[in-house]
Amino acid sequence: MNTWKLDIVTGMGSIAFASFVLIYAIRFPEPRGADFGPALFPRVIASILIILGVLVLIQAWKLRTQPATECEPDPLDEEIVASFHGLRNVAVTIIVLVIYISVVGTIGFIPTTLVMLFVLMKTYGVSVLRSVLFACLITAFVYVLFAVLLRVVLP
Amino acid sequence: MKRKPTTLLMFVLSTLLVASIAVPGCAPDTADYPTKAITLVCPWGAGGGTDRVARFLADQLSNELGQPVAVINQTGGNGAVGHNAGALADPDGYTLCISTWELSILRHMGWSDIAHDNVRGVAMVNLDPAGLMVHPSDAAAHGWENAVDWIDYVKQNPGLEVSGTGTGGVWHVALLGMLAEAGVSADQVEWLPSTGAAEGITWLLGQHIDAVTCSIVEAGPQLEAGTLVALGTMSEERLAAFPDIPTMREVGLDWQLGAWRGITVPAGTPDEVVEVLHDAIHRIVMSDTWINWMEDQGFGQFYLNSADFDTFMAQDYAAGGALLEAGGLI
Amino acid sequence: MIVDVLASVMRIEVLAPWILGMLLGVFVGAMPGMTATMATAILVPITYYLSPMGGLAMILGTACVSIFAGDIPATYLRVPGTPSSGVAVLDGYQMTRQGKASMALSFDLICSPLGGLVGFILLIGGATALAAIALRFSFYEFLWVAVFGLATCVIISRGTMVKGGIAVAIGLFVSTVGVDIVTGYPRFTFGNVNLLSGVGFIPAMIGLFGIPVVLRTIMTPKRMELPSVEEKKRFSIGDVLPRVVKHRALILRSSLIGTFIGSLPGAGADIAAWVAYGVAKRNSKTPEKFGTGIEEGVIAPTSANNAGVAGAWIPALALGIPGDSITAIILGAAMIYGLRPGPLMFEGASGELVRGIFAIGIMTQIMLIPIGFLAIRAFSKIFRLPNSVIMPMILLFCILGSYALNFNMFDVGLMFAFGLLGFYMERNKIPLPPLVLAIILGPLIERNLRLGLMQTGGSLLPFFTRPISVIVIVAIILFLSWGRIYQLICRLRGVNTTQE
Structure with missing residues (x-):
């Protein structure tokens, strides 16, 4: 997606979010006397955010008409080629993690973690054997470190 | 060559699975509590x-x-x-x-x-038990020796600043209760909320505020070093570790917290x-x-x-x- | 005297728990979400069975090493292991991407102990004086320190100012969630008890930096086969030593900033690291290179955060007020053994303990080098595995890290939410560091402003007229423009010499 289109999303999002904060903060109790109440700080921030949102929109609009604007190269900017495999990876990851978080408390840490790691590695293209090996190793390592050595209660 | 790691793996995997299923297996029974x-x-x-x-x-x-x-x-x-x-x-x-x-x-x-x-x-x-702590130089300047001295001073000079914890926290209520017992309105002093007793003590050490209410134990190092003075403890009897600090009851305030x-x-x-x-x-x-x-x-x-x-x-x-x-x- | 002190700590009943503690520190620091505070709390019951000095050595060793070890996952994977290694994800991680991970970590390994040494020397020489300065700080001065932090936000921001501003505003907003400390009113909690204490900083930071890396990697299947960390050349300590010598002024300045900020009750090593980074960037001749994997960007924060750990001891020993929760635990334990913080701390049994703490602190910095070296070696082997194995592992550690902090699945959800936010922000070139720093600074700014106004009855004047406020303002301006002033002096001298 072009930068200016994302900028429009950012600007709109900032304004919408800040407006929500402003409306929500109406409910906050008013301060007694000369004190400054709990609503002051959020209101100031939200107002600034609205101004910044408008500025981003203006900049985006300028970028649209001048698509050749030179931007400072971002070191983290890397090529993401949207491919079928890539999107499948993301979809599977999200589904697996949602399931993991919802069942880990009831089924227990060791079996859920084993299955989670195995499915993810398999999806990412690791061979079955290596997936099982690494899933076991990582789970065992984490269990020993957290639960046995540090006596941290796992989910 | 290839069989060996697989067998080992299956062994590790099955052991882990059995172990994990076996643990939550036992049902709680109140008769022989605790069983897990x-x-x-x-x-x-x-x-x-x-x-x-x-x-x-x-x-x-x-x-x-x-x-x-x-x-x-x-x-x-x-x-x-x-x-x-x-x-x-x-x-x-x-x-x-x-x-x-x-x-x-x-x-x-x-x-x-x-x-x-x-x-x-x-x-x-x-x-x-809670206590009322002040800076030694303030205590000397105003002749504060116990909590009543301090409260009398508050009556004449409203607006002293006190801290010790966040608003509505235990040490705030300790102050409110002491003032209520002495018949002084709560708005005669200003409560400056801190993140905890340690922060309130720092402010008092730097003389940015006038008093701190917090547990005597939390102010122990400063009391022992003499950098802070306790005017009273909100306990039934004097504390064994700090026998010189008078209780509130000794000075006529029926307040404990x-x-x-x-x-x-x-x-x-x-x-x-x-x-x-x-x-x-x-x-x-x-x-x-x-x-x-x-x-x-x-x-x-x-x-x-x-x-x-x-x-x-x-x-x-x-x-x-x-x-x-x-x-x-x- | 020094020999006596050394003899008292170089005994097997001290050394054994000490080294064990340092090894534990490596794991605690490298594991996101496992904080040194938690490890220290777990260790305290064990220390009841040790000699006083052995117990102190074990806890101090763990605490000092874990601050360094936090840089390891931050550099390799962009997942900070401790809150104070959040800055290491900037230039450290960029170096990793350029195949220079061992170089970044070698810098960390040398500069961390150097910063710690400076901090402990200041602690030994000037604890009382520095503590007296810290005591003079009231709400007004703390507000200025926070404003200094905000200035740092602006300095470290890359890209357009407007987008940096959006990041700061979001961070400040996030910091307002939870019970308002001044009135006790719950803000933006939507009736959810998990939000009463606000948004957890560690889950937010892990999510913001860690999750986008995972998402980007798994979206490009061709990168899944590659090792997660590739190194063109292995750098060792010998290779980076000359560079460290070259940056000695930077290390000293960052350590001083770290010690001082660490000594302020309420500020800590995390803020110290960010501020040191900001000051280094501001005074650099090539500020545009910060954030692209530059040495100075690694050296400044790592010197400052270790110095900050030593700085936290200043109010603890001089006033009996711990600068952070780790110091609180150690102070509590040490007082049972007879430590008397305050003016009498060097007398009798207390003096023995204080000198022991000093000796252990300094020796730990020196012993950090071999232990840290082994740790880096071990981790670099793990991260040579392909991304397809490492990515599930990072996800697991992100989950565990945010869960183990508070044993709360809510924090895990929060971590993922911030992860998605971080991913979106980076796609749209909104910088993440200002957001993270703003979350830390938000409460500092809001509370001190409101408390200051409460104390003055609404007047802003003391923020500018108190003598100590003025000193702080001048110091901030000097720190921010030291590079320019130095150039100016040089130019004036240059002009003078030519005239003569």
């Missing part, structure tokens, strides 16, 4: 006073009960998160909570719906379970190990049995609400 590991919820952060008491007690409790007792810190919201977790757990005796004074005000302040009627007291194990700590279980926990836990804790608090440790750490020793603890919490809840209302906080 117990969790002790601590609503305050690792390393704090409550956490230290919780960890030492957990250690002793697991010796008594023969099952591991693990402390987990569920902090936040002035104790609301941990107290919620403790009160809403399954009432089977496998989740305990080290409740603190804040249980009495969570509902009043609107931080949580949980209060004393959501839990059953097992035993109260500790009470740290301390931060208490005790073990609670969710309401609806069977009587037999509470009894087992109470008996174990009773043996612990009567032991020399416990008494010496508490003394070394400077914690006030105070024990109440299950029934007394329940009554105590109910009274504290009512008293806390009244003071917060009088102070204009709710």
Whole structure:
């Protein structure tokens, strides 16, 4: 997606979010006397955010008409080629993690973690054997470190 | 060549699976409680006073009960998160909570719906009385020797700044109660909320504020070094560690308050379970190990049995609400 | 005297728990979400069975090493292991991407102990004086320190100013969630008890930095086969030593900033690291290179955060007020053994303990080098595995890290929410560091402003007229423009010499 289109999303999002904060903060109790109440700080921030949102929109609009604007190269900017495999990876990851978080408390840490790691590695293209090996190793390592050595209660 | 790692893997995998399924397999039975590991919820952060008491007690409790007792810190919201977790757990005796004074005000302040009627007291194990601390140079300048001197000064010079904890916290209520007892309106002093006693003490050391109310123990290092002076303690009798500090009652103020700590279980926990836990804790608090440790750490020793603890919490809840209302906080 | 002190700590009953503690520190620091505070709390019951000095050595060793070890996952994977290694994800991680991970970590390994040494020397020489300065700080001065932090936000921001501003505003907003400390009113909690204490900083930071890396990697399947960390050349300590010598002024300045900020009750090593980074960037001749994997960007924060750990001891020993929760635990333990913080700390049994703490602190910095070296070696082997194995592992550690902090699945959800936010922000070139720093600074700004106004009855004047406020303002301006002033002096001298 072009930068200016994302900028429009950012600007709109900032304004919408800040407006929500402003409306929500109406409910906050008013301060007694000369004190400054709990609503002051959020209101100031939200107002600034609205101004910044408008500025981003203006900049985006300028970028649209001048698509050749030179931007400072971002070191983290890397090529993401949207491919079928890539999107499948993301979809599977999200589904697996949602399931993991919802069942880990009831089924227990060791079996859920084993299955989670195995499915993810398999999806990412690791061979079955290596997936099982690494899933076991990582789970065992984490269990020993957290639960046995540090006596941290796992989910 | 290829078979060997596979066999090994299958062995590791199956062992882990069997082990993990076997652990939660046993069903809880109140007759031979406890049969599995117990969790002790601590609503305050690792390393704090409550956490230290919780960890030492957990250690002793697991010796008594023969099952591991693990402390987990569920902090936040002035104790609301941990107290919620403790009160809403399954009432089977496998989740305990080290409740603190804040249980009495969570509902009043609107931080949580949980209060004393959501839990059953097992035993109260500790009470740290509050004190009124001032800077020695202020005390010398205004001739403050006890709490009444200070309150008289407040009557003539309203607007002194006091700190010790956040708004509505235990040491704030300690101040409100003392002022109410002396017949002084709460708005005669200004409460500057801090993140805790340590921060309030720093401000007082730098003379940015005029007094601090917090537990005598928390100000112990400064009191011993003479960099702060205690005008009074809100305890029934003088403290063994600080025999020079007068009590409020000695100067005519009938006011006592301390931060208490005790073990609670969710309401609806069977009587037999509470009894087992109470008996174990009773043996612990009567032991020399416990008494010496508490003394070394400077914690006030105070024990109440299950029934007394329940009554105590109910009274504290009512008293806390009244003071917060009088102070204009709710 | 020094020999006596050394003899008292170089005994097997001290050394054994000490080294064990340091090894534990490596794991605690490298594991996101496992904080040194938690490890220290777990260790305290064990220390009851040790000699006083052995117990102190074990806890101090764990605490010092874990601050360094936090840089390891931050550099390799962009997942900070401790809150104070959040800055290491900037230039450290960029170096990793350029195949220079061992170089970044070698810098960390040398500069961390150097910063710690400076901090401990200041602690030994000037604890009382520095503590007296810290005491003079009231709400007004703390507000200025926070404003200094905000200035740092602007300095470290890359890209357009407007987008940096959006990041700061979001961060400040996030910091307002939870019970308002001044009135006790719960803000933006939507009735959820988990939000009463606000948004957890560690889950937010792990999510913001860690999750976008995972998402980007798994979206490009061709990168899944590659090792997660590739190194063109293995750098060792010998290779980077000359560079460290070259940057000695930077290390000293960052350590001084770290010690001082660490000594302020309420500020800590995390803020110290960010501020040191900001000051280094501001005074650099090539500020545009910061954030692309530059040495200075690694050296400044790592010197400052270790110095900050030592700085936290200043108010603890001089006033009996712990600067952070780790110091609180150690102070509590040490007082049972007879430590008397305050003017009498060097007398009798207390003096022995204080000198022991000093000796252990300094020796730990020196012993950090071999232990850290082994740790880096071990971790570099793990991260040579392909991304397809490492990515599930990072996800697991992100989950565990945010869960183990508070034993709360809510924090895990929060971590993922911030992860998605971080991913979106980076796609749209909104910088993440200002957001993270703003979350830390938000409460500092709001509380001190409101408390200051409460104390003055609404007047802003003391923020500018108190003598100590003025000193702080001048110091901030000097720090921010030191590079320019230095150039100016040089130019003036240059002009003078030519005239003569």
